[in-house]
Amino acid sequence: MWRDAALVCGKDLRIELRSRVLVWQVVPFGILALILFALALGPSLDALRHGAPGILWLALLLASVLASSRSAAIEATEGTRATVRLLGLDAAGVFLGKVLALAVQLLVLTGILELGLLVLFHVDGGRLALATPLSCFAVVALAAVGTLYGALVAGTDVATTLLPLLVLPALAPVLIAGERGTASVLAGGGPGRWAIVLAVMAVAYLAVGVVLYGPLEDPS
Amino acid sequence: MSRAVDRALGPVALGLVVLTVWLGLWVTPPDELQGNIVRLLYLHPALAWVALYLAFGLAALSSALYLWPRTRASRWDLLAASTVEVGVVFLSLTLATGMLWGRPAWGVWWTWDARLTSTALLELLFIGYLAMRRVPADPHTRARRCAVLALLACLDVPIVHFSVQWWNGLHQGATIDAGFQFHVHGSMLWTLLLSFLAFTCVFAWMVRRRYQIAARSEEVEDTELQAALVERRAEGVR
Numbered sequence: 001m002w003r004d005a006a007l008v009c010g011k012d013l014r015i016e017l018r019s020r021v022l023v024w025q026v027v028p029f030g031i032l033a034l035i036l037f038a039l040a041l042g043p044s045l046d047a048l049r050h051g052a053p054g055i056l057w058l059a060l061l062l063a064s065v066l067a068s069s070r071s072a073a074i075e076a077t078e079g080t081r082a083t084v085r086l087l088g089l090d091a092a093g094v095f096l097g098k099v100l101a102l103a104v105q106l107l108v109l110t111g112i113l114e115l116g117l118l119v120l121f122h123v124d125g126g127r128l129a130l131a132t133p134l135s136c137f138a139v140v141a142l143a144a145v146g147t148l149y150g151a152l153v154a155g156t157d158v159a160t161t162l163l164p165l166l167v168l169p170a171l172a173p174v175l176i177a178g179e180r181g182t183a184s185v186l187a188g189g190g191p192g193r194w195a196i197v198l199a200v201m202a203v204a205y206l207a208v209g210v211v212l213y214g215p216l217e218d219p220s
Numbered sequence: 221m222s223r224a225v226d227r228a229l230g231p232v233a234l235g236l237v238v239l240t241v242w243l244g245l246w247v248t249p250p251d252e253l254q255g256n257i258v259r260l261l262y263l264h265p266a267l268a269w270v271a272l273y274l275a276f277g278l279a280a281l282s283s284a285l286y287l288w289p290r291t292r293a294s295r296w297d298l299l300a301a302s303t304v305e306v307g308v309v310f311l312s313l314t315l316a317t318g319m320l321w322g323r324p325a326w327g328v329w330w331t332w333d334a335r336l337t338s339t340a341l342l343e344l345l346f347i348g349y350l351a352m353r354r355v356p357a358d359p360h361t362r363a364r365r366c367a368v369l370a371l372l373a374c375l376d377v378p379i380v381h382f383s384v385q386w387w388n389g390l391h392q393g394a395t396i397d398a399g400f401q402f403h404v405h406g407s408m409l410w411t412l413l414l415s416f417l418a419f420t421c422v423f424a425w426m427v428r429r430r431y432q433i434a435a436r437s438e439e440v441e442d443t444e445l446q447a448a449l450v451e452r453r454a455e456g457v458r
Contacts, residue, residue, distance in 0.1 A: 148372070152365050156355050164350055170372065173379075202301040208375070212368050215287045 001093040008089070008097025013104065014072060021070050022105050027112055034116045045122060052121040053182035057138075057175050059113055059140035064106055064142045064171070065164050071102050072150025072159070081217065091214035095147060099206065103141035110135045127186050134181040134191045136196035141174050144205035150217050174202060229425045230349035243411040257324050264317040266415040267310050270423045275307025276346070278427075279380070280382065283367035297363035300370055301353055301432035306423060308346050315339060325388060333389035338380045342457055345373035359438075408423040 016022055037055040041047045075081060075098075084094060113137075118125050149167040153159040181194030251258035279300045286296040312432035318336065319329045330336065349369050353362065384393050403413055 148368075152352070152369060154354075156357065158355055162348075162351060162355065165344075166369070168280040169341045169348065208372065212371065214241050215364060216368050 001090045002098070004089045004093025005096035006098060008094050009100040009104075010097075012071065012101035013100060015074055016101070016105060022067065022108065025068050026063050026070070027109055028126075029066055030059050030109055030113050031116055033059035033062050034113060034120060038182060039118055045216050048121045049186075052117055052123050053186060054069060054179045056113055056117050056182060057178040060106070060110060060138075060178075061142070061168065061171055061175055063109055063113075064146055065167055067102060067105055067109070068143075068146025068150045069160065069163050069165065071098055072149060072154040072163075075151070076154040076159075084217075091217050092210045094217070095209050095213035096206070097196070098147045099140070099143045099209065102147055103139045106139040106142055107135065119216070123186055127188070129180045131185045131191060133195045134178055134185070134198055137195060137202045138174055138178045140202040141198060141205050142171060144202065144209045145174075148205075148209045148216075151213060157195060174198065177201065221443075225427065229421065229428065233418065233421035233425045236421055238415065240411060240415045240418045243407065245412065246413050248407045254325065259320055260317055260321045260409075261408070262411050264314060264321060265412065266419040267317060269416055270419050271307050271310035271314050272342075272380060274420065275303045275310060275349035275421055275427075276342075276374050276377050278303040279307065279370045280377075283370040286363060286367045287371075293319050294359065294363065295345040295435075297359075297367065298366065298431055298434045298438070302427050302434055303372060304346055304349050306426045307429055308343065308350065309426075310419075310423065311339070311346070315343065331390055333391050334383040334387035335380065335389055338376060338383050342373065342376045342380055343374060349373055371411075387403045 003143060036052070037058065041051050043072070112130075114128055117123050117128065145167060146147060149163060150169065152166065153162045156162065159188075177194050177197045181191045181198065184194060185191055244259050248259070248262075250256045277408055282296040282300040282303065284299065285291040287295070315336075318339075322331065323329050349366060352366055352369055355362065357365070383389070384391055
């Protein structure tokens with residue numbers, strides 16, 4: 001299973017390196033979301049600082065939908081599923097590999113969005129760095145949910161409109177925990193229990209994904 | 221289900237609802253503190269019970285039975301679809317009656333309490349399920365996807381259930397707790413219990429009807445497909 005996961009992860013990352021969808025579409029969309037939310041809050045520095053944690057996680061969530069959609073689209077291309085089945089790859093391995101590749105991309109995106117937060121929202125960079133454990137657990141949870149729901153809508157004509165409707169309510173707990181944890185860190189506390197909550201979510205989503213991804217891809 | 225039970229279910233459900241309304245509005249007394257808004261007690265918990273535990277519990281069970289290769293049959297998919305559709309109606313009514321109660325009791329229609337928020341998310345998750353059912357796909361693929369989606373959405377049900385204990389929000393605790401300890405008494409208790417029975421019967425009747433309609437439309441689709449195939453073969457022979 002782990003060998004299959006490493007193969008699929010490597011494949012997805014190689015495709016990303018060649019196509020640069022993350023660099024040219026997902027990251028600019030995330031930054032655009034940051035800017036638009038800042039415009040909606042107005043020029044008050046206090047309002048921006050107060051809203052910064054929520055806006056960071058909301059921008060990350062919205063951009064993660066694009067990244068998940070892209071990850072699912074790779075598997076939906078003509079003949080890919082048949083090839084994966086012919087290779088005899090373990091479904092759980094395929095799921096974990098795709099989650100890992102997506103998590104790596106989302107971690108890069110989170111780093112860039114946090115830089116945007118420093119520049120646009122004037123938050124304390126030293127304190128924001130303390131939120132790293134939150135980001136690490138959260139991207140795994142986002143990637144697990146995104147991969148599973150991406151597989152659900154892959155190949156349908158309405159995938160682009162259906163995926164946000166399905167995935168965003170499922171990701172709401174990640175948004176709440178991420179926002180609360182980051183707000184706590186920026187206010188001078190630690191990530192503490194919110195990091196644990198996100199870690200539990202990440203493990204739970206991974207476990208559910210490992211169980212349900214197989215039946216989803218099973219053609220019988 | 222025998223034909224007699226099938227025929228009797230609708231009138232029995234209607235009779236029980238009428239009895240609940242009569243007891244709830246005219247026989248039971250107003251609450252000492254809450255006055256007449258306590259009468260929503262005979263609607264809201266029963267609607268929530270049907271939506272959260274009966275409808276979505278049945279949806280999870282039938283979806284799991286569909287995904288399990290040994291028990292896979294289209295009837296489980298149809299049952300899951302029917303229970304979710306009816307469950308969404310009951311959950312919408314749960315939210316609406318909760319809001320009607322919240323306005324006089326809390327002073328607002330909506331508050332970001334953990335129970336309310338997790339229930340609203342559950343509603344959105346199952347609206348997503350209903351959207352997925354309407355996506356054109358071959359029946360088996362659609363059934364498999366919807367079964368996975370229903371199981372994922374049902375993960376929110378325990379969160380809704382325990383949200384009152386975990387987060388100590390504004391929403392009150394259970395009216396009837398896990399050890400069947402009742403926190404209401406007398407005619408109010410009997411009316412409350414009757415409301416649970418009445419809405420359970422309404423749910424059973426609605427799911428039964430919805431399932432029959434879904435099964436018949438599947439039969440019609442199959443018949444039309446067979447007729448089209450016969451027609452094409454006849455064209456080929458000519």
